[in-house]
Amino acid sequence: MPHGKKTQMVTAGRDPKWTQGVVNPPVQRASTILFDTVADKKKATINRANKTLFYGRRGTNTHFAFQQAMTEIEGGAGCALFPSGAAAIANSILAFVETGDHILMVDTCYEPTRDFCNVIMKKMGVETTYYDPMIGEGIRSLIQPNTKVLFTESPGSITMEVQDIPKLSNIAHEHDIIVMLDNTWGAGVNFSPFDYGVDISIQAATKYIGGHSDIMLGTATSTAEHWDQLREQCYLMGQCVSPDDVYMALRGIRTLGIRLKQHDENGLKIANWLAKRPEVDHVRHPSLASCPGHEFFKRDFSGGNGLFSFVLKHSHPKATTALLDGMTHFGMGYSWGGFESLILATEPSSFNSLRTIANPQFSGTLIRLHIGLEDVEDLIQDLETGFERYNAAIKNG
Template identity: 70%
Template sequence: MKKQTQIINAGRDSKWTRGVVNPPVERASTVVFDSVKEMKHAIANRGNQTLFYGRRGTSTAFAFQDAMVELEGGEGCALYPSGTAAITNAILAFVKAGDHILMVDTTYEPTRDFCDNVLAKFGVETTYYDPLIGEEIESLIKDNTRLIFLESPGSITMEVQDVPTIAKIAHQHDCIVMLDNTWSAGIYFDPFAHGVDISIQAATKYIVGHSDVMLGTAVATEKYWPQLRENSYLMGQCTSPDDLYLALRGIRTLGVRLKQHQENALKVARWLESRDEVDVVLHPAFESCPGHEFFTRDFTGSNGLFSFVLKDSNTKALNEFLDGMHHFKMGFSWGGFESLILANNNMARLRTATDVRYNTAVIRLHIGLEDPDDLIEDLAQGLERLKASLSQ
């Protein structure tokens, strides 16, 4: 089945839709039983999409879990109230005091904070590694290394990792491979075909697609699914059926939205590449992006998120550039229909294992669904403000 057809049909089994197009919203905390036999059956099957208690999920959750497994692969999908919760709880499900993990140096900032401030307190050691390390990852693996965490492309600076090579070496040492797969939305990168054991997404972003729901997912292979499922349940992780309904609705337009994000972003990125104020464009589809060769080999498309580095900037000029934007808004997250802009003028604080490649401001853009010509005009005016400020 082609991916676009799969997107339309994922999670729409008749046992969940009950004769209508979309799985209904089923809200529940307590589930009641008419007999001891029914209750015992629910207890025995509580991990297998059987109504047991609201925190285990209802048919709305089961439909969304099925949809994510159909899109990404794997055996089962755990649900969380945010992408950060998906990352932290997936890690917590598999580590104990005395363990060691390898974390990519370009990871999402809250993931770094979790490792440094929570895992460390529990006696779990974290070593950060260069995202482009490839087969040299083996030199960092210890006897107590439990898992290797990847994010590809990396946050802000967009390095693309050699996932199959790292996964192969990890498995030779019995290490679990986790990947933050949010950038591909589970559509443009097949995690399990490339050796990943647990694929994590902030479904807040492209899955939902409308900047109005917080949601996280972790899809696991058959080997790791039971442990992920039960540990996440014990940590009290659950999600709202109303949010899951919106996520299921978001999935239906995921393919066409991603294509438009991709088209718009490539046009804006090519324009930025031609500008004298821009030092380098960090878009995985461009040769100028570190790890571009792995993107070409492993990905089937791109989206609306990329960065660029200014040749020159200072705080005043950068503020002039940002403050006058019309279509681009400053805000955290990405993946919605709207365009966003964020600047980072101090990458050193976010990197401990790699040299900071860029000494000026790194600007991250999320290109939304507006007309790209309007977005280009907005950026052109901003760059003129930047130049004017720098010349003063």
């Protein structure tokens, strides 16, 4: 019997064989698994890929519960776990390429993804071509006979471009190319990857899945066609995660829907407020028409969250520093997806290293915000005071 997303988030991964009679699956820590008989050991060896206790690196019941929950929520046939989102990205790519292969990588990818391709993949003899996130049908011209992976990230890192994932997926599959998506922003809730042709959906569960800025965790959920290869190759790479972090992520799933809804509501209020500010050139929030790919967001996504950016009319590093320094409710820090609000700035010159072909066409400083669960009025007041410092710094030279 199908369930709605809200029900799914409450019930996913709560099979009695994992919960053992309690509401939440207990934390099961283990390296060695003991077998009563030779026959039991042989049976476990044969079934070791099917959520059966075999060895700690394969997972415990705590891991199995979370993997099942992620598969139920995102779809697909199975979910592999990693110690971070960056590890999930790197190992998912590694599982499907070899020397001489070619990757198509969206130019607006997460910075560590770019570094992985430019350093590790290059060292392995795997070529990477970066493509504009809004390329659409034009992706055909970049496909080579040895292209194995089309990697997408939607919305894009920092600049928030929303890609036409169905079109890109259809074209890729015509050439037997595996489509991977960094689906961290969609969180598996606001964007259902396997409905739009994605083969492997990757998340930094560090962010909205965990939701409290206190774990490091990555996931890669796969279709049945690619699940065996993803699972086994990542196991060979020694990938495993703490059952304590998995327990926290599993608990985070229970409130994921309601948290995303509140992040989205708060974020939209502030995005609309920023759009009216005289200091702001434009806001890059997928829900607003000013964001590239807004039409794809309206078509494919069921909601948003608290992460977006806006561009100032000018680049004035001293004034930007004045804006950021002295914030009361906005912390300055990497990552996002927790209950707290965050703020970071990127000067236009920085995009020379962050982008290869899709350098954004604006000259002002970009400010990335993560809007948390605080009172919106307090956050707006914090930003307003920050703009006062910003304007004063410009005035004083």
